[in-house]
Amino acid sequence: MPWPKVTSVVKPDANLEKRIDDLLAQMSVAEKVGQMIQPEIKQVTPQDIKDYHIGSVLNGGGSVPDNNRYAKAADWVALADRFFEAAADGSDGKVYIPIMWGTDAVHGVGNVVGATLFPHNIALGATDNPELIRQIGEVTAREIAAIGIDWDFSPTVAVARDDRWGRTYESYAEDPELVRAYAGKMVEGLQGAGDTSDFLNQTHVIATAKHFIGDGGTINGIDRGDCIDDEQTLCDIHGAGYISAIEAGVQSVMASFNSWHGEKLHGHQHLLTTVLKDTMGFDGLVVGDWNGHGFIEGASVLDCPHAINAGLDIFMVPDPDWKTLFTNTVEQINSGVIPMARADDAVRRILRVKLRAGLFERDKPSCRPLAGRDELIGAPEHRAVARQAVRESLVLLKNKNNLLPLSPSQRVLVAGDGAENLSKQAGGWSVTWQGTGTSRRDFPGASSVLDGIRDAVGAAGGELEFSEDGSYQQKPDVAIVVWGEAPYAEMQGDVQNLLYKESAGRDWALLQRLRAEGIPVVSLFITGRPLWVNRELNASDAFVVIWQPGSEGAGVGDVIFTAADGSVPHPIKGKLTFSWPRDPDQVPLNLGDADYEPLFAYGYGLRYGEVDTLGDDLPEAYDARFEASDAMPIFNRRPIEPFGIVLEGCRNDRVTMTGNSAQTTSISVTAVDREVQEDARRAVWNGAGEGLVALTTRDRQVMVDYLENNGALLFDVKVDRAPSAAVILRLGCGPNSNSDLEITDTLTNLTGQGWARVTVPLRLFPDVGSDFGLVLPPEEFFYRILEPFTLVTSGELDLRFSYVEVKKAAAGEGIEVSAC
Ligand code: BGC
Ligand code: BGC
Numbered sequence: 089m090p091w092p093k094v095t096s097v098v099k100p101d102a103n104l105e106k107r108i109d110d111l112l113a114q115m116s117v118a119e120k121v122g123q124m125i126q127p128e129i130k131q132v133t134p135q136d137i138k139d140y141h142i143g144s145v146l147n148g149g150g151s152v153p154d155n156n157r158y159a160k161a162a163d164w165v166a167l168a169d170r171f172f173e174a175a176a177d178g179s180d181g182k183v184y185i186p187i188m189w190g191t192d193a194v195h196g197v198g199n200v201v202g203a204t205l206f207p208h209n210i211a212l213g214a215t216d217n218p219e220l221i222r223q224i225g226e227v228t229a230r231e232i233a234a235i236g237i238d239w240d241f242s243p244t245v246a247v248a249r250d251d252r253w254g255r256t257y258e259s260y261a262e263d264p265e266l267v268r269a270y271a272g273k274m275v276e277g278l279q280g281a282g283d284t285s286d287f288l289n290q291t292h293v294i295a296t297a298k299h300f301i302g303d304g305g306t307i308n309g310i311d312r313g314d315c316i317d318d319e320q321t322l323c324d325i326h327g328a329g330y331i332s333a334i335e336a337g338v339q340s341v342m343a344s345f346n347s348w349h350g351e352k353l354h355g356h357q358h359l360l361t362t363v364l365k366d367t368m369g370f371d372g373l374v375v376g377d378w379n380g381h382g383f384i385e386g387a388s389v390l391d392c393p394h395a396i397n398a399g400l401d402i403f404m405v406p407d408p409d410w411k412t413l414f415t416n417t418v419e420q421i422n423s424g425v426i427p428m429a430r431a432d433d434a435v436r437r438i439l440r441v442k443l444r445a446g447l448f449e450r451d452k453p454s455c456r457p458l459a460g461r462d463e464l465i466g467a468p469e470h471r472a473v474a475r476q477a478v479r480e481s482l483v484l485l486k487n488k489n490n491l492l493p494l495s496p497s498q499r500v501l502v503a504g505d506g507a508e509n510l511s512k513q514a515g516g517w518s519v520t521w522q523g524t525g526t527s528r529r530d531f532p533g534a535s536s537v538l539d540g541i542r543d544a545v546g547a548a549g550g551e552l553e554f555s556e557d558g559s560y561q562q563k564p565d566v567a568i569v570v571w572g573e574a575p576y577a578e579m580q581g582d583v584q585n586l587l588y589k590e591s592a593g594r595d596w597a598l599l600q601r602l603r604a605e606g607i608p609v610v611s612l613f614i615t616g617r618p619l620w621v622n623r624e625l626n627a628s629d630a631f632v633v634i635w636q637p638g639s640e641g642a643g644v645g646d647v648i649f650t651a652a653d654g655s656v657p658h659p660i661k662g663k664l665t666f667s668w669p670r671d672p673d674q675v676p677l678n679l680g681d682a683d684y685e686p687l688f689a690y691g692y693g694l695r696y697g698e699v700d701t702l703g704d705d706l707p708e709a710y711d712a713r714f715e716a717s718d719a720m721p722i723f724n725r726r727p728i729e730p731f732g733i734v735l736e737g738c739r740n741d742r743v744t745m746t747g748n749s750a751q752t753t754s755i756s757v758t759a760v761d762r763e764v765q766e767d768a769r770r771a772v773w774n775g776a777g778e779g780l781v782a783l784t785t786r787d788r789q790v791m792v793d794y795l796e797n798n799g800a801l802l803f804d805v806k807v808d809r810a811p812s813a814a815v816i817l818r819l820g821c822g823p824n825s826n827s828d829l830e831i832t833d834t835l836t837n838l839t840g841q842g843w844a845r846v847t848v849p850l851r852l853f854p855d856v857g858s859d860f861g862l863v864l865p866p867e868e869f870f871y872r873i874l875e876p877f878t879l880v881t882s883g884e885l886d887l888r889f890s891y892v893e894v895k896k897a898a899a900g901e902g903i904e905v906s907a908c
């Protein structure tokens with residue numbers, strides 16, 4: 089086996105194990121299971137915590153006490169107190185186990201308005217400063233402690249290998265060595281050094297290395313996709329961060345949504361138990377990801393012994409129906425489906441972490457030294473660390489004629505929609521999960537990039553004009569254009585290629601225009617990943633990647649200007665920890681590739697004064713298909729990757745169509761010709777009971793963009809025999825999570841009419857009334873489509889379908905039928 093044995097700085101402690109033995113001996117099965125269940129704060133009451141002996145809770149991205157975005161530290165602590173007291177209520181004679189609360193402080197406590205938000209991890213990678221990472225961990229821990237929370241779901245130690253992945257910015261580097269150098273430091277910062285009295289004291293929190301394992305290595309960079317690296321590669325690349333995290337004494341590891349060779353990590357006994365626990369020697373707890381156990385084959389969110397048996401210790405189960413999972417798990421332990429020894433081991437690990445964290449000895453959150461102290465949230469000394477991180481993370485890609493650093497005593501024009509845009513600056517996991525839907529008022533105390541430029545210019549007696557569109561009253565000496573990606577997070581941030589297409593060419597046009605007016609142009613590019621920006625590079629004299637700098641945008645101004653006396657207080661120093669592409673589809677592209685030909689290599693980053701030979705004539709042509717993300721093709725002569733066809737009959741007989749025909753109890757499907765050989769499918773329902781045919785994928789597709797942009801589901805259909813019962817067109821997002829729309833009349837009217845195109849506006853699909861409405865808030869449904877085209881009927885029906893796609897700007901008033 090390739091995996092190393094790792095030695096943690098936190099040593100086994102016989103006395104502590106003895107305490108665990110005593111506690112375990114007093115606990116009932118129900119009390120044990122309570123420790124293994126982690127509901128979301130919106131789905132659990134203090135009474136539930138008492139009744140179900142709940143061991144931990146989480147708040148998801150954007151989830152806040154009382155749904156109040158502007159909750160103060162005291163409001164967080166008050167809720168934490170209620171949970172604490174419910175767990176501590178001894179009136180039922182149960183043994184006392186303190187509760188803990190976990191949150192996603194992935195670049196500072198993003199869920200708290202006014203918190204210090206650090207540059208995202210990709211930017212921190214560019215600083216190449218592990219000691220700074222440790223400080224960031226410390227500051228983050230203090231702000232978490234201020235809201236009464238004990239546990240951080242961070243650091244992400246993913247080694248992102250395909251930059252189309254929407255979580256690339258959560259990764260420090262494509263190079264495992266750097267991730268290894270950082271992960272342990274972040275753990276040390278958050279938890280305190282494992283061999284000192286700082287360790288998990290009241291100013292530190294439990295850290296989580298996530299997502300174990302291979303999250304950054306999925307095929308095509310698809311979030312929650314499949315990693316098919318061999319085991320040695322999995323260890324060498326994706327295991328690197330876990331090694332230093334475990335050495336530093338990390339107490340928690342989060343299982344990943346992704347699969348390894350088709351098997352979901354949440355159910356992967358070899359990787360969770362044999363590798364992580366038995367071989368690498370991790371003795372803390374393994375927590376699941378957001379209902380992630382429900383994707384294990386044969387399991388569901390509410391019924392999943394598989395995960396516990398594989399080595400998961402805590403179910404993260406935001407599902408409102410988590411009590412069913414509780415009951416099922418109790419039963420499975422009682423009946424031996426889950427061996428008692430395994431349950432005891434899970435609880436032992438949880439208790440070990442709680443004991444090490446001193447939770448048993450702690451009074452309620454509001455009595456803890458940092459809790460409720462609003463002045464710690466976004467404290468000046470915390471922001472100073474973030475500002476330093478901003479300064480050190482900037483990467484200079486182009487500096488024609490040494491345009492940078494700029495003199496601040498000239499006439500400066502600031503333009504672009506990123507200059508005064510805290511949402512873009514902060515990126516995902518900022519106030520909201522995806523970082524969308526925020527405005528400046530959600531970032532009190534923060535500074536924009538414009539703020540920093542204004543300060544620098546103002547202090548030196550220069551002049552500044554700001555206009556987003558680059559118009560000006562008086563011709564400037566230099567233009568600084570701040571532009572780039574809008575915020576995103578997991579799933580929604582996945583892209584098909586690396587073409588920068590955020591503004592449909594508007595930013596490029598702005599740069600070109602200013603250039604044409606004879607103004608030297610500095611581009612400040614906000615991004616969560618390397619993107620193909622050859623056109624924008626050509627149209628800029630200087631080009632700085634500022635990543636997503638977080639709440640301290642003013643740090644950018646510190647670096648791009650000289651002091652008034654011409655000295656350079658903060659020379660630029662960032663270096664790429666992700667290779668920059670030469671083409672939009674140069675993916676994956678990583679240091680060490682056999683034919684490694686990036687535009688800018690790993691480690692690239694100019695210093696001031698260095699000679700830059702890049703020039704203005706990088707190739708600008710690209711394949712038009714890269715623009716085509718207005719549509720998601722699903723079936724075109726064949727199912728389009730990653731889709732496949734499945735059928736399901738009335739006896740739950742589900743088959744995947746692999747050849748050119750497939751059959752179940754109530755439906756059969758064959759490949760037939762429309763224009764060319766086997767470019768369509770014929771589906772025949774026999775009326776024996778409900779049958780369905782679906783275009784399906786294991787990798788959830790992001791639909792929200794289509795929904796919000798007047799999207800429609802289009803398909804070509806030829807109905808040869810009219811439906812004898814109702815026909816449902818279904819969007820499916822997993823077991824029992826469907827949105828059903830009846831289309832019987834449409835199909836009846838089309839019978840015998842030959843091929844026709846049916847266009848169904850996505851907004852017609854009902855959000856509630858089906859099971860998914862209970863499981864997920866309706867708007868989330870559209871992040872998670874697995875089966876964007878499903879036809880269901882219990883009656884008889886004979887039809888053919890060929891072209892299927894989801895397309896923006898295609899929706900009309902209602903369902904429309906046109907010739908094709
Ligand atoms: C993410 C995790 C996160 C969890 C809780 C999941 O969807 O993958 O990184 O910790 O949600 O918010
Ligand atoms: C939650 C996130 C979570 C995500 C998973 C969101 O609603 O707020 O924390 O990571 O769902 O799908």
